[in-house]
Amino acid sequence: MEGWMLMSYVDDVLTRVASQNPDQPEFNQAVTEVLESLRPVIEQNEERYRKEALLERLTTPDxxxxxxxxxxxxxxxxxxxxxxxxxxxxxxxxxxxxxxxxxxxxxxxxxxxxxxxxxxxxxxxxxxxxxxxxxxxxxxxxxxxxxxxxxxxxxxxxxxxxxxxxxxxxxxxxxxxxxxxxxxxxxxxxxxxxxxVLTGKGLTFGGSLARTEATGYGLLYLTDELLKAHGKSLEGKTVTVSGAGNVAIYAIEKAEQLGGKVVTCSDSTGWIYDPDGIDVELLKEVKEVKRVRLTEYKKARPNAEYNEGRGVWSVKSDVALPCATQNELNLDDAKKLVSNGVIAVCEGANMPTTLEATNYLQEQGVLFVPGKASNAGGVAVSALEMSQNSERLSWTFEEVDQKLKDIMTNIYQKHQPGRKRIRSRR
CATH class of the missing domain: 3.40.50.10860 (Leucine Dehydrogenase, chain A, domain 1)
Structure with a gap:
């Protein structure tokens, strides 16, 4: 009992979660990152939070x-x-x-x-x-x-x-x-x-315009807001993107619309470096229509390079957007990005950057936005689809896109005082 009292509430809950979920590394990682970031707040009023079992309720699914x-x-x-x-x-x-x-x-x-x-x-x-x-x-x-x-x-x-x-x-x-x-x-x-009851439906039975584009577009709206707040812009910047799915494709599209030059994309087997800039329409044809490997992209773009395995983060860029899957950007990748002069990393996927990589990026002064903020665009438009369904309405693409932009801008503006909160890890 005495040992239990000496353990902080955060450590106590982390131990509890690990012991109850010993074979769930991704879940333990996510919980650890969130609770460690909350530690300073929790420790200010630990007795009250412990009495209400707030962290236990937060980390245990209904x-x-x-x-x-x-x-x-x-x-x-x-x-x-x-x-x-x-x-x-x-x-x-x-x-x-x-x-x-x-x-x-x-x-x-x-x-x-x-x-x-x-x-x-x-x-x-x-x-x-x-x-x-x-x-x-x-x-x-x-x-x-x-x-x-x-x-x-x-x-x-x-x-x-x-x-x-x-x-x-x-x-x-x-x-x-x-x-x-x-x-x-x-x-x-x-x-x-x-x-x-489901979102992401077809337009003919209750779907919303701009839902397909939402996560990728939202990522760039927030990235753009981040850069503006630091006196910078996407215009003329070189951007590296991982992934070739829905998020990555529309992140690339919006980045190019905002003046950036996206030079990479990837799938589960390899990655593309296109020094002329990724051809979005070709990428859509390869991945959304034909549903084939990126080798087909290379065949249509003679100046592009195709490489097996991983390596997107070795390419020199100003802005990096991990849009593939969890833990895809590790410490070695972060060191490569920093040595190549990256100024911002914004997550399009869920937890794509390891904790060690995140800490290193922040220590090196790289602007960083975690996925819980930067990839919220998809679920935001899903909620807008729910609203349209409930009201029996159908908004135009422009209406939904503007609402999405407002939501992403507000996420940044509401959580960026001192810049530290938005950049802290989950």
Missing amino acids: RQILFRVSWVDDKGQTQVNNAYRVQFNNAIGPYKGGLRLHPSVTLSIIKFLGFEQIFKNSLTGLPIGGGKGGSDFDPKGKSDREIMAFCQAFMTELYKHIGADVDVPAGDIGTGGREIGYLYGQYKRLTGRYEG
């Missing part, structure tokens, strides 16, 4: 739903996948967060994403809580019929736990408009209800 998804492939073989929905916190509104379909998905990853979603959603200023879900199903290489079969089987279990005022899932890695359409169709079939 519920964790684990279920099996059985579906039949085109060969008639039954396949089985693990699936999850973690409803983390609905203190300010219905649970809100995407569904990730990728073979790397585990409960640890879903919990870390759901935990981060609480803060990201709150930063938008909109009344939405935090949650996340997904499955280790891999959409790559699957036919439309196989993806439909999986999505219908997935929703057959999930529909019991969601609703327009309860929990509103959305897209994420591997879950685009096609998958959302299949999921939504099954939800309507099972419930008989037409409601805004």
Whole structure:
């Protein structure tokens, strides 16, 4: 008992979380980063926070739903996948967060994403809580019929736990408009209800304009605001971007619209360096239409270089935008960026920068914005889609884009006094 009293409240909760979730490294990492950043605040009034068990309530999901998804492939073989929905916190509104379909998905990853979603959603200023879900199903290489079969089987279990005022899932890695359409169709079939229970829907059945672009555009709106606050601009700057999915593509598009020159992108097998600047329309054709590897980009751009593996952060740039996946930018990468003169790193993915890399960047005076702020654009427009569904309205692209820009600007303005808060790690 005496030893317990000597341990600080933050350390006590970190020990508790680690002991209760020993096989969940991503979740433990996210919790550690958040609680360490909160330590100075907690220690000012530790007794009160401990009495209310505030940190225990913050780090423990309201519920964790684990279920099996059985579906039949085109060969008639039954396949089985693990699936999850973690409803983390609905203190300010219905649970809100995407569904990730990728073979790397585990409960640890879903919990870390759901935990981060609480803060990201709150930063938008909109009344939405935090949650996340997904499955280790891999959409790559699957036919439309196989993806439909999986999505219908997935929703057959999930529909019991969601609703327009309860929990509103959305897209994420591997879950685009096609998958959302299949999921939504099954939800309507099972419930008989037409409601805004999913976001990222097609425009013909309640989707919002600018949702596809939202996360990437929002990242650049905040990045632009960050640079302006420090007397700088994206105009004429060289930008490195990782990823070639939805976030990366539209981050590249908006960066180029704002005058930057984006020279890299990447996928799970390799990366492109294009000294002439990434051709966004070609990238969209390769990744959104053909859904093939970046080697196809290289074939159409003779001056571009294709490299297997990773290496985006070795390219000299002024601004770096990690838009791929968690822990993709490590300490060695950070050192390369600094030695090449980078002035700002803004996260487009969830927790893409390791804690060691983040600390190093800040120590070196690099402007840094964590993903909970800089990639909040996607969920912000998802919440706007919910509003349109509830009001039976459909706003123009320009209306939604302006609201998105206002939200991202406000996130920066409200949390940048002294510059330190927005730059501190999660």
